[in-house]
Amino acid sequence: MRELSCHQLCFSRPAPGGRTVGILDRIDTQFTAGSMSVISGATGAGKSTLVYLLCGLLRPTGGEIRADNAPVSRWVSAHKDLWRKDVGIVFQHSHLINDLTAFENVILPLIVRHKDMKEIRSAGLTSLERLDVGHLAGKPAGKLSGGERQKVATARALCTSPGLLLADEPTAHQDDPSAAHILELFAAHARNGNIVIVVAHDRRVLSGKMADRRFRLSGGNMDQIK
Amino acid sequence: MNRSPQKRSFRPNIRPLPAWAMRDLLRRPMETFFLILVLSLIITVSATALLLTEALSTTAQRILADAPSLVVRKVGPGGWQPILAGPAVSSALAVPGVTEARPRLWGVVNGPDGPATVVGADSQMHRLASASAIRRLPEKGEAVAGSGIQAESDGKLNLIGTVPMAFTVIDTFSSQADITAHDIVLLHPDDARHILGLPQGYASDLAVYVYHAEEEAAILPDLSTAFDAPVRITTRSQTSGYYSAAFSRRGGIAFLSIGSTLFSMLLIVWFVTRERTGRRHEIGLLKSLGWTTGNIVSLQLYRALLIGLPAAALGVLISYGLVFAPGVKWPGYLLFGWETSGPALYLDPGGAIIILLELTALVLLPFIAAVLFPALRHAAAAPFDLIESGHP
Numbered sequence: 001m002r003e004l005s006c007h008q009l010c011f012s013r014p015a016p017g018g019r020t021v022g023i024l025d026r027i028d029t030q031f032t033a034g035s036m037s038v039i040s041g042a043t044g045a046g047k048s049t050l051v052y053l054l055c056g057l058l059r060p061t062g063g064e065i066r067a068d069n070a071p072v073s074r075w076v077s078a079h080k081d082l083w084r085k086d087v088g089i090v091f092q093h094s095h096l097i098n099d100l101t102a103f104e105n106v107i108l109p110l111i112v113r114h115k116d117m118k119e120i121r122s123a124g125l126t127s128l129e130r131l132d133v134g135h136l137a138g139k140p141a142g143k144l145s146g147g148e149r150q151k152v153a154t155a156r157a158l159c160t161s162p163g164l165l166l167a168d169e170p171t172a173h174q175d176d177p178s179a180a181h182i183l184e185l186f187a188a189h190a191r192n193g194n195i196v197i198v199v200a201h202d203r204r205v206l207s208g209k210m211a212d213r214r215f216r217l218s219g220g221n222m223d224q225i226k
Numbered sequence: 227m228n229r230s231p232q233k234r235s236f237r238p239n240i241r242p243l244p245a246w247a248m249r250d251l252l253r254r255p256m257e258t259f260f261l262i263l264v265l266s267l268i269i270t271v272s273a274t275a276l277l278l279t280e281a282l283s284t285t286a287q288r289i290l291a292d293a294p295s296l297v298v299r300k301v302g303p304g305g306w307q308p309i310l311a312g313p314a315v316s317s318a319l320a321v322p323g324v325t326e327a328r329p330r331l332w333g334v335v336n337g338p339d340g341p342a343t344v345v346g347a348d349s350q351m352h353r354l355a356s357a358s359a360i361r362r363l364p365e366k367g368e369a370v371a372g373s374g375i376q377a378e379s380d381g382k383l384n385l386i387g388t389v390p391m392a393f394t395v396i397d398t399f400s401s402q403a404d405i406t407a408h409d410i411v412l413l414h415p416d417d418a419r420h421i422l423g424l425p426q427g428y429a430s431d432l433a434v435y436v437y438h439a440e441e442e443a444a445i446l447p448d449l450s451t452a453f454d455a456p457v458r459i460t461t462r463s464q465t466s467g468y469y470s471a472a473f474s475r476r477g478g479i480a481f482l483s484i485g486s487t488l489f490s491m492l493l494i495v496w497f498v499t500r501e502r503t504g505r506r507h508e509i510g511l512l513k514s515l516g517w518t519t520g521n522i523v524s525l526q527l528y529r530a531l532l533i534g535l536p537a538a539a540l541g542v543l544i545s546y547g548l549v550f551a552p553g554v555k556w557p558g559y560l561l562f563g564w565e566t567s568g569p570a571l572y573l574d575p576g577g578a579i580i581i582l583l584e585l586t587a588l589v590l591l592p593f594i595a596a597v598l599f600p601a602l603r604h605a606a607a608a609p610f611d612l613i614e615s616g617h618p
Binding site for chain 2: 052057077084085099113117
C-alpha cells in the first residue's frame with residue numbers, strides 16, 4: 001500500500017434522546033508508505049475510533065477513506081475483508097483468544113494467507129522472537145500478563161508484514177526498554193515501505209524520535225504537530 | 227503450563243484451514259467428544275429404523291420373486307378343499323400363457339411349541355438342496371425343520387395332524403431361508419399327505435406360472451373358468467400387497483423411533499447454535515485479522531464435517547451390525563416374535579443409497595446448518611460490533 005488518505009472524514013454516534021454525538025469532524029490527511037505517523041489525543045478524543053475507521057471495521061458517517069486512491073470506506077464488507085488482508089492491527093485491549101496459546105494467537109492471520117503449515121509455523125515463531133516473547137509461545141493467552149499480551153498482539157499484527165500497520169496504545173503496558181523496542185520495530189517496518197500509524201497518549205511514543213509525522217486529535221479535528 | 231510449540235500438533239503439508247478446524251475442535255475435547263457421541267447415537271437409531279424397514283421391503287421382494295404367479299385353491303361350502311391334482315394341472319396348462327402348473331402339498335399341524343406348516347417335498351424342491359438351504363430332501367420318516375421348530379433332545383419331532391406322527395429331524399433350514407422357513411417342516415410327500423389327510427392324487431393347491439408377470443391379470447378370468455369346481459385364485463400382486471402391509475406395519479414400529487431421534491436432533495441443533503452464538507467476539511476478531519466471510523464459513527464447515535462424518539460412519543456401522551450381523555436376534559423378536567433366531571434380511575445397493583440420503587437429510591444437514599448458520603450470520607455482521615461484544 002503506497003498511500004492512505006482521509007477526505008472530509010466524519011464520524012458520529014447515536015446518543016440517547018435521538019441525538020448524535022460527533023467524534024471526528026472533517027478530517028483531511030494522508031499517510032504515505034515509508035513513514036511512521038503518531039496520533040495523540042486526550043482520552044475520548046476518538047483515537048481508537050479513527051483506528052477502526054482506517055482499517056475498515058467502522059464505516060464513516062461522512063467523507064471517505066481512500067487506499068491507493070480506491071474508496072475503501074465505501075466498499076461492501078466482502079471487498080473490505082479482502083483488503084484487510086494487507087492490514088495489521090494492534091488493538092488497545094489486545095483482543096487475544098484466551099484459550100489459545102500465544103503462538104496460536106499469532107498465527108491466526110496467517111491461517112488464511114498461507115498454504116503451508118510449515119511457513120505459518122516459521123513466521124509465527126519468528127514474529128514472537130522479534131518481540132522477545134518466543135519463550136511464551138506455548139503459554140495460553142489467558143495466563144499472560146498485560147504487557148505480554150500486548151507484545152503477542154503486536155507480534156500477531158507484524159507477522160503478516162502488512163502494508164498498513166495500525167497500533168492503538170501499543171506501549172501502554174510496557175517498560176521503557178520494551179516500549180523502545182516495539183517502536184523500533186514499527187519504525188523498521190515503515191522503512192521497509194509500509195504505512196505505520198500509531199495512536200497513543202504515552203509520552204514515550206510522543207517524545208520519541210521514531211515518528212516521521214505527529215498529529216494531535218482534539219475536538220474531532222486532527223492537526224499535524226510541527 | 228508452558229507448552230513448547232515444537233511439540234505441538236501441526237504437521238507439514240496439511241492445509242491450514244482444515245488443520246485449524248481440527249485444532250479448534252481439540253480446544254474443547256469434551257464438547258467435541260460429546261457431540262460425536264450424541265450424533266452417532268442419533269444416527270444409529272435413525273439408521274437402524276431405516277435399515278430395518280428397507281431390509282424388510284427388499285427381503286419381501288426377494289421372497290416374492292420365487293413365488294408362483296398365481297395360486298389356485300378349490301373352495302367349497304366348508305372352505306378350502308383339496309384339489310384333484312391331475313385334471314387341475316391339465317386344465318391350467320390349457321389356458322394360453324400358462325407355462326407351468328405344479329400341485330403343492332402343505333397344511334398346518336400342531337407342533338411341539340405351536341402351529342407348524344408342513345410342506346411335502348415334491349420333485350421341484352431339489353432346488354432347495356442345490357441352493358444350500360438344506361443338505362438333502364427328507365425320506366419317509368424324516369423331516370427338515372425351520373429354526374422355529376424345536377425337536378426333542380433325541381432328534382425326534384412329534385406332529386399332530388389328522389393323525390399323530392413322529393419324525394427324525396435330519397437337517398434344519400439355513401439362516402438365509404429363515405424368513406420363509408422359520409416354522410416349516412419339510413416332509414416326504416407320502417408323510418405329508420398322511421399327516422394332512424390328503425387322499426392320493428389330491429393336492430392342497432396349484433401353483434401356476436405364467437410367461438410374463440404382466441399377463442397375470444389377463445389370464446385370471448380364463449383360469450378361473452378353466453376348472454370344473456369353484457376356485458379362488460391369488461395373484462402375486464395380492465400376495466405382495468399382503469407382505470407389504472404386514473412388513474410396513476411391523477417396520478413402522480421401528481420407524482416410530484425416528485420421532486424421538488428427531489427430538490434429540492433438535493436439542494443438538496439448539497446446543498450448537500447457542501455455542502456458536504457465544505463466539506461472536508472470536509468471529510469479529512478473525513474478520514479484523516483478515517479472514518473473509520468465506521474463510522469463516524469454510525472453517526465452520528470443516529468443523530461440522532470433522533464431527534459429522536465420523537459420527538455418521540460410526541452410527542451407520544453400528545446400525546448395520548445391529549440389523550445384519552449374523553446371529554442378531556432382536557429384529558426377529560421385534561418383527562415376528564421369534565425368540566430363537568433372527569431372519570436373514572437383505573439390502574440392495576439402491577436401498578442403501580436411499581438410506582444414506584435420508585440420513586444426510588434427517589441428521590447431517592440439520593447439524594451442518596446449525597453450525598454454519600450462526601457463523602454465516604455473524605460473519606456477515608459488522609466486525610466492530612462483534613469485537614465490542616467481547617470487550618474485556
